[in-house]
Amino acid sequence: MSLRAFHLLFIAVSVMLTVFFAVWAAAQYNVAHHAGFAVTGVASLACGVALTVYGTAFQRKTRRF
Amino acid sequence: MDIPYIVETRPDTGLANGKLGIWLFLASEVMLFGALFSTYIILRVGAPEWPHGELNVWLGAGNTVILISSSVTMVMAWASLKMKDWGKHRLYLMLTVGLALFFLVNKYFEYAEHVRMHELPSHSTFFAIYFTLTGLHGLHILGGVVVMLYFLGPGAKMWKANPDQFTNRIEYTGLYWHFVDLVWIFLFPVLYLL
Numbered sequence: 001m002s003l004r005a006f007h008l009l010f011i012a013v014s015v016m017l018t019v020f021f022a023v024w025a026a027a028q029y030n031v032a033h034h035a036g037f038a039v040t041g042v043a044s045l046a047c048g049v050a051l052t053v054y055g056t057a058f059q060r061k062t063r064r065f
Numbered sequence: 066m067d068i069p070y071i072v073e074t075r076p077d078t079g080l081a082n083g084k085l086g087i088w089l090f091l092a093s094e095v096m097l098f099g100a101l102f103s104t105y106i107i108l109r110v111g112a113p114e115w116p117h118g119e120l121n122v123w124l125g126a127g128n129t130v131i132l133i134s135s136s137v138t139m140v141m142a143w144a145s146l147k148m149k150d151w152g153k154h155r156l157y158l159m160l161t162v163g164l165a166l167f168f169l170v171n172k173y174f175e176y177a178e179h180v181r182m183h184e185l186p187s188h189s190t191f192f193a194i195y196f197t198l199t200g201l202h203g204l205h206i207l208g209g210v211v212v213m214l215y216f217l218g219p220g221a222k223m224w225k226a227n228p229d230q231f232t233n234r235i236e237y238t239g240l241y242w243h244f245v246d247l248v249w250i251f252l253f254p255v256l257y258l259l
Contacts, residue, residue, distance in 0.1 A: 001088070003239040007140045010243050010250075014133050017250050021126065024258045040126075047130075054137070065147050 004062050011055040018048030072229045087237040091244050094205075098248055101201070105194050105255065116191045119184070121175060125257040128171050132246045135164035139242045146232040151224065154235070158217055161242070165210045172203055195256055202252060205245045212238050 001009075025041035028034070069075075070082045078085055109115050142157035179185070179192070186193040216235065223231040 001240075003140060003143055003236045003243070006240055006243050007136065010136055010247055013247065013250055017129070017254065020254055021258070024254075051133070058140075062144060065144065 002065075004065055008055060008059055011051055011058070015048045015051050015055070018044045018051065022048070072227075072233060081233060083233055083237050084240075087240050091240065094244060098198075098201075101194075101198055102251070102255070105198065108190055108194060112190060116189065119191060120195070120257045121178070122257050124171060124175050125253050128168050129249065129253050131164050131168045131171070132249050135161050135168070136243055136246045138164065139239045143232070143235045143239050146224075146228070146235055149228075155217065155221075158213055158235075162210055162213050162217070165206055165213075169203060169206060169210075172199065198252055198256065202245070202248055205248070209238070209242050209245055212241070 022041040022044040025037045025044060029037035029041065068082075072081060074081055075085075080088075138157045138160040142154050142161060145151075145153035145157055176196075184192050186196045216238065220234070221231075223234070
């Protein structure tokens with residue numbers, strides 16, 4: 001496996017982590033009703049979207065490597 | 066005598082020798098960390114109760130962002146070499162080293178806080194496995210920093226003599242670095258969230 005392929009795999013796993021972290025933050029918010037957890041959840045999902053956009057762009061731009 | 070298959074692929078494996086070597090090494094690393102993760106699962110399943118909220122989630126999340134960013138800069142360092150842009154390669158590799166050191170500084174403060182609270186490995190099973198897993202991971206980060214500093218220093222000479230071999234070496238370093246980052250992607254939820 002090349003570094004390019006491993007990087008794409010790594011980004012995919014990182015996106016899964018951001019979703020998991022957002023779910024964890026939502027669960028904490030349901031218990032504690034602390035706004036910080038809600039912000040964390042939204043920020044984590046935003047990071048997930050940013051990583052998805054980055055991964056797609058990386059995949060397209062490095063196709064010839 | 067020239068060493069064969071350092072740049073071109075070997076017909077029988079379909080890989081350059083260095084890539085085969087780094088993947089064999091990473092396979093041994095999977096076994097090392099796999100054994101420790103298994104130990105964690107066995108200890109946790111067998112424990113009558115397991116502590117929650119012992120670690121600073123925000124520091125852990127910050128370190129996760131740092132390592133994901135460092136994987137991006139690492140792959141950019143390699144991609145820059147593919148595009149023959151030596152200046153950008155140096156910049157991205159230095160950024161990767163900087164992010165790795167930032168991670169280690171954060172880890173130091175996290176450890177210092179636990180030591181101050183007398184939360185040492187002898188304190189509980191949780192802290193024993195926490196220090197073992199994160200300590201070993203931290204040593205791997207340190208190892209990666211040493212390798213990258215070598216390629217920023219004396220190892221950089223190879224770029225002029227054999228650019229393709231140098232590019233391959235940076236790719237192998239990147240594979241190792243991504244593996245170390247991937248271990249943290251699993252460590253963070255397991256230790257800090259669950």
